[in-house]
Amino acid sequence: MRSDGSALSLRRWWRSAAFAWAGVAHAYRTQANFRIEVACGVLACALAVALHAPLAPIVLCCALVLSLELVNTALEALTDLASPDLHPLAKIAKDAAAGAVLVASLGALVVGAVVLGTALWRLVGGM
Numbered sequence: 307m308r309s310d311g312s313a314l315s316l317r318r319w320w321r322s323a324a325f326a327w328a329g330v331a332h333a334y335r336t337q338a339n340f341r342i343e344v345a346c347g348v349l350a351c352a353l354a355v356a357l358h359a360p361l362a363p364i365v366l367c368c369a370l371v372l373s374l375e376l377v378n379t380a381l382e383a384l385t386d387l388a389s390p391d392l393h394p395l396a397k398i399a400k401d402a403a404a405g406a407v408l409v410a411s412l413g414a415l416v417v418g419a420v421v422l423g424t425a426l427w428r429l430v431g432g433m
């Protein structure tokens with residue numbers, strides 16, 4: 307009985323993960339900003355590895371920016387569904403969601419500059 311329940315919940319988990327992955331794939335296909343952020347994230351992680359800089363803060367910042375871009379995509383879709391015509395509240399919803407991505411991206415830029423810049427400085431100073 308217990309193993310049946312576990313198998314069932316594992317299958318449910320895979321199903322949910324597949325739906326979530328479909329959401330990520332949709333954002334990657336349709337949102338140019340998401341693709342740019344993925345490319346910047348991969349580049350920042352590669353630089354962190356190459357420079358022997360701490361990877362965790364870079365990965366955390368990438369996850370934050372990409373997660374907020376996914377939430378922004380979801381809010382855009384919901385706003386278009388709820389308000390196909392122009393409406394001041396729809397504008398607030400879209401602009402605030404986009405603002406969340408902007409704030410996270412600026413924070414990620416600062417963290418990246420400090421973490422990678424420090425590692426680069428050490429490397430150059432050690433030469």
Ligand SMILES: Nc1ncnc2c1ncn2[C@@H]1O[C@H](COP(=O)(O)OP(=O)(O)OP(=O)(O)O)[C@@H](O)[C@H]1O
Nearest residue numbers: 382385389390391392393394396397398400401404
């Ligand atoms: N239904 C709406 N009512 C009022 N303003 C809207 C509505 N839809 C979009 N806007 C506003 O028009 C501007 C452009 O929005 P639009 O969704 O076309 O591009 P975006 O926000 O840059 O998103 P993306 O280019 O990723 O689709 C934004 O300021 C947005 O808030």
